[in-house]
Amino acid sequence: MAREFGELELGYLREVLASGHLGWYHEENSMTTRLERAFAEKTGVGYGIARNSAMTALAQAVSISGAGVGTEVICDPIVHFGAVAALYFNAVPRFADIKYGTYLMDPESVRANITDKTRALIVTNLWGLCAELDGIRSICDEHGIFMIEDCAHSVGSYWKGKHAGSYGDLGCFSFQQSKHIPTGDGCVMTTNRADLYDRLYNEWAFSGESPAFLTLNFRMNEMTAAVGLAQLQRVDGYLEEYNENLRTMNEAIADCAWLRNREVPADAVQSGYAWACLWEGDHHGLEHERFKQVVADLGLPLRFGFNQTPAYNYDIFKVSTAYGHPDCPVRCPFYKSDYRYQDGICPVAEDLIWRIVNAGIMQVPSDDVRERADLLRKAIRITEKG
Ligand SMILES: Cc1ncc(COP(=O)(O)O)c(C=O)c1O
Structure with a gap:
């Protein structure tokens, strides 16, 4: 709906x-x-x-x-x-x-x-x-x-x-x-x-x-x-559509060895929001830039890398721009800790964020999502041909 x-x-x-x-x-x-x-x-x-x-x-x-x-x-x-x-x-x-x-x-x-x-x-x-x-x-x-x-x-x-x-x-x-x-x-x-x-x-x-x-x-x-x-x-009606859209996108990559669907644990019920998967083409001899180009050429509205970096690399944390004072709050005298925002504090996030491929599926009619899913299948075929 x-x-x-x-x-x-x-x-x-x-x-x-x-x-x-x-x-x-x-x-x-x-x-x-x-x-x-x-x-x-x-x-x-x-x-x-x-x-x-x-x-x-x-x-x-x-x-x-x-x-x-x-x-x-x-x-x-x-x-x-x-x-x-x-x-x-x-x-x-x-x-x-x-x-x-x-x-x-x-x-x-x-x-x-x-x-x-x-x-x-x-x-x-x-x-x-x-x-x-x-x-x-x-x-x-x-x-x-x-x-x-x-x-x-x-x-x-x-x-x-x-x-x-x-x-x-x-x-x-x-x-x-x-x-x-x-x-x-x-x-x-x-x-x-x-x-x-x-x-x-x-x-x-x-x-x-x-x-x-x-x-x-x-x-x-x-x-x-x-x-x-x-x-x-009205929200249950919306969710039916969003959930269907999520399934449609998941199915589009189900047989692809190098786009990995998000894992949904047996204990979870996921609701349709944004669709996302992970690029693992680098483990299969494929080039990320090439895939992005194919997607762009097909006019497929996908986002790559989401925010590009873990949040701790944002200036507001790393350079402490929040207070206009570089010592606040991590070098605050009341804090006294050697904790710093630097590479390596979340290695999984650092390896994962650039791999994210995501797409909006809310407020997109299911017919359009099906067309996008077909384009994604096509993008996969073209990328694999080299
Ligand atoms: C995960 C997450 N938390 C919090 C917010 C903030 O929500 P609001 O716009 O209602 O302040 C957003 C907004 O996009 C969000 O995506």
Whole structure:
């Protein structure tokens, strides 16, 4: 089912306008409350908390975790969102490596990166696939680490029968325009912890009292919640199409010896988000540049290498551009550690990122995805002919 914004959305929006309450309005029947409850039900968690973006929610999650100056937050290196959120509250992002088959945080590397400074962990359930969330949860419990799930891509993603966002102390789902539930911008946080729900729900930077923890106003407004509530009712239809598109692309390379499909563990249910595979042509005497050229000549919209490099090579971490001071936060006197952003800290990610071949499959009609899959088959044949 193609994305639709229509009467359903307008109906809820009219209700909001008629109520006269356009902003955060936590009453029994306000749109934010209804969206929070409906999303909590959808994901099987105790509580939802509506926010204005996943990025601000991640930062607020770091803030409430107790991480800050002189502490570390374990993050994964394919995308930078979690690490930027950690940095926002002056904590040092410390990067755990990923697994080659799934591109997701490796629990063994998490263990290896725990120090006496570790306060929180942010695990990304990248492109519709959950990391090994129960294993990571156990490690966090063992070491008193606050666990945050970046669920920006994971509506409809499950690990061991439980929805993404139900293992972490907090989960952060993005409702930004390109995500499963588009509201323009927005987010719902998930939690099973009543204490966190109460603290976040009652968080106001301008309520006239000292905020309970360092935070800003990250709330969602009623119009956004109205669109979100309607889109939530449509999302299963969207997911059917996205999942079909994912299968179509996976099938296109099923017989190819040098494009490796992403591994989906038996414990996971992947939801359609972006499609990705790994280039392994170098092990088969093929040239990467040649393959890229063939793809370009065929007009096939594929992306190579995704962000090109692990996030720790971004200036904001490596050159410490975040504070305009090269010593902050990794050479901060309150931190005192020899941890540095340098090659070799996540060898699997370093070998993997340049190999990624990916394609958008959401908002692309299934007929177009089938045509792209045929072109990909053709690109494989041409590349193999040399
Ligand atoms: C993995 C991941 N986390 C977080 C975000 C941030 O989401 P938002 O745009 O809602 O702030 C994104 C956005 O693309 C994302 O892809």
